Amino acid sequence: MSSSEVVFGKVSKIVCVGAGYVGGPTCAMIAHKCPNVTVTVVDMNAAKIAEWNSDKLPIYEPGLDEIVFKARGKNLFFSSDIPNAIAQADLIFISVNTPTKMYGRGKGMAPDLKYVESVSRTIAQYAVGPKIVVEKSTVPVKAAESIGCILREAQKNNANLKFQVLSNPEFLAEGTAMKDLANPDRVLIGGESSPEGLQAVAELVRVYENWVPRDRIITTNTWSSELSKLVANAFLAQRISSINSISAVCEATGADISEVAHAVGYDTRIGSKFLKASVGFGGSCFQKDVLSLVYLCESLNLPQVASYWQGVIDINNWQRRRFADKIIAELFNTVTDKKIAIFGFAFKKNTGDTRESSAIYVMKHLLEEHAKLSVYDPKVQKSQIVGDLESVVKAQDVARLVTVETDPYQAALGAHAIVVLTEWDEFTELNYQQIHDNMQHPAAIFDGRLILDQKTLRDIGFRTFAIGTAPDQAYNLFGTAGY
């Protein structure tokens, strides 16, 4: 093509394949900010599409309902008719899941790209005319090459078809997705430097320019864009593992992790964000994407780089185990048949998502010791909690040992201890005097999120333990058993 020939015109119809945590909120924001663009979100899961079309959306995300209800039926549509949507679109986002592969080659490490490939084949089958195909899913470097290869095959049989594959990874975090989408630190778009590639990139830039300042829209080559997404998540996860590793040093020495994080983060070169010690990071992406990077490095014969990033995962697993061991040790080395209240099951506050939540693993360790766990989470349904636990512990043990409550006071009634695993704001506002009065004594609180005021709790009579806080500062009653 000559550089002046227009292959990809102005985008007026966008389709997103994958109506999940990324596809739904991202497209709702695009529809909200671009009233002249029609956005259709499609999914192979018809029940999920029905929920997106109902009053109760399939995911909880602050601010999402408002935007969806405003745009839905005007320029935002949810549909199961994938072929028709693809045929109509100028630009197609691939926003399907890329979970860690649980079988075959790369099991437990590599991302499973079967959904991305299947969407690529569907696009090849139903496309008519030129399409910009955008990888929104997080994929390994060079994934765009495979998508391009499948699409080029279709082009061979139909001269009217033209495809350009772009990489446009998503950086939103759950719980703050709508804010992140409305005001992103940056939007990243990778593409080819051919005239057609540059045209496609320019058209996607134009969509984002409706609300994102141009200097926050970064364009790169395709491979830099794909790799930057993995690296961004790896760096974020690394900060959490770094601070969590130091939390163990604090507990052993008398230093306090919040004070250390504050002092270290004050250095503008380091920065204060993402330095909150915790019971370990969860969520569908950090572990998956760091493992994907480790697998990539192994495949590239870079074992030192692979083992460096593997350390981030190892510390995270160790932190979860360490916290569970601390609970057992401080409850006099036995939790068998003891009722323990679990406050929070979601992987972070302000979401109902439980994928890879640290709660699953801490509870698994406690269930293996036959503790009786009583869980309360404001946004997670009982069926979800039971299902997640059944993936790590025998179903009969979950049935025998786990109850799910809809009220935190009920969860703590008669319990020996409370374990805080998600940082929901409401946990800071409970009446802990009343809770203490109705527990077994001595009553203990284990704060895996550093949200409760230890002194107030100790004054009430609780024995307290908080991640990264030395025993002699946090409480006087505990020994150092288990350390």
Ligand SMILES: NC(=O)C1=CN([C@@H]2O[C@H](COP(=O)(O)OP(=O)(O)OC[C@H]3O[C@@H](n4cnc5c(N)ncnc54)[C@H](O)[C@@H]3O)[C@@H](O)[C@H]2O)C=CC1
């Ligand atoms: N969850 C998050 O906060 C973020 C996720 N990402 C990445 O975005 C991608 C999507 O993640 P989520 O939205 O969380 O996944 P999700 O699991 O919530 O949604 C994916 C959707 O794709 C649908 N799907 C799968 N294959 C399909 C096919 N062939 N045709 C039609 N629909 C199909 C599934 O039914 C599902 O509804 C992943 O690669 C993830 O790593 C990136 C940034 C943030």
Ligand SMILES: O=C(O)[C@H]1O[C@H](OP(=O)(O)OP(=O)(O)OC[C@H]2O[C@@H](n3ccc(=O)[nH]c3=O)[C@H](O)[C@@H]2O)[C@H](O)[C@@H](O)[C@@H]1O
């Ligand atoms: O690719 C993705 O899926 C997304 O992954 C993360 O977003 P998310 O997992 O939704 O949420 P985060 O706020 O990053 O929290 C992840 C986990 O780390 C924990 N965390 C976070 C920050 C911190 O200081 N300490 C800490 O333990 C959280 O509690 C949570 O369990 C990234 O922040 C997003 O930029 C990225 O787009």
